[in-house]
Amino acid sequence: QVQLVQSGAEVRKPGASVKVSCKASGYSFTGNFIHWVRQAPGQGLEWVGRIIPTTGVTKYAQIFQGRVTLTRDTSVRTTYMELTGLTSDDTAVYFCARESDYSTSWDPGFDPWGQGTLVTVSS
Amino acid sequence: QSALTQPPSASGSPGQSVTISCIGTSSDVGRYNYVSWYRQYPGKAPQLMIYEVDKRPSGVPDRFSGSKSGDTASLTISGLQAEDEAHYHCSSYAGGSTLFGGGTKLTVL
Numbered sequence: 001q002v003q004l005v006q007s008g009a010e011v012r013k014p015g016a017s018v019k020v021s022c023k024a025s026g027y028s029f030t031g032n033f034i035h036w037v038r039q040a041p042g043q044g045l046e047w048v049g050r051i052i053p054t055t056g057v058t059k060y061a062q063i064f065q066g067r068v069t070l071t072r073d074t075s076v077r078t079t080y081m082e083l084t085g086l087t088s089d090d091t092a093v094y095f096c097a098r099e100s101d102y103s104t105s106w107d108p109g110f111d112p113w114g115q116g117t118l119v120t121v122s123s
Numbered sequence: 124q125s126a127l128t129q130p131p132s133a134s135g136s137p138g139q140s141v142t143i144s145c146i147g148t149s150s151d152v153g154r155y156n157y158v159s160w161y162r163q164y165p166g167k168a169p170q171l172m173i174y175e176v177d178k179r180p181s182g183v184p185d186r187f188s189g190s191k192s193g194d195t196a197s198l199t200i201s202g203l204q205a206e207d208e209a210h211y212h213c214s215s216y217a218g219g220s221t222l223f224g225g226g227t228k229l230t231v232l
Contacts, residue, residue, distance in 0.1 A: 035221065037223070043225070043226075044126065044129075044212060044223055044224060044225035044226040045161075045169065045212050045214070045223040045226065046126075046223060047214075047220060047221040047222065047223060050221075059219055059220065061220060062220075095168055095169070097168075097169075100171060100174065100180065102174055102178065102180055103174065103175060103178070105157060105175060106155070106157055106216050107155070107157035107159070107174075107175075107214075107215075107216035107221065108174055108175065109159040109171045109173075109174030109175070109180070109214075110159070110161075110169075110171060110214075111170075111171040111180060112168075113168035113169055113170075114168065115168055116168055
């Protein structure tokens, strides 16, 4: 069973950094891109970026450029998202999601998703 | 790049059909046939319901269908059931990045 399991909730003060992990199981880790998406309370989804597990090559949404870093450790089948310079606007649930196996196109949809990690930024 | 535009809410009675729109631009929805739709229950992760505009993943009922015309994509749910009450999000490939809509809360009356 394909599964993504994320690390637990985090609380940080403004200006701090946070690193969230996403551990994959049930499939060949290097076979599918991993994306990160966040959802502020009561809001819609917002794409953060993606990483290619085989090469580590990343692509980030422009609004996060310079503040977010995606990395991976293939030995433990885990992807990481680090966000720096946190403000209260970064309070959100952060999801990792795998590109689906339904197609080999540029965007075959995201399936499955991790369970989400709540990051709270508060002084 | 701006988010895609969805109506904040939609509703329908059991057995009826409802259509949710997702408006993009010629740089995303209008340019690529890579629109996805996700269902999200409260406190849960999104679930893929439609990919590549009109394709259904295995296990998704054929009551769910997707389409696109120009810069606007649509999700239609026919034969509404109580379990369809959820938030629905659209997304589109935008040339190396992904855009999402603001989400639509579907209420089954």
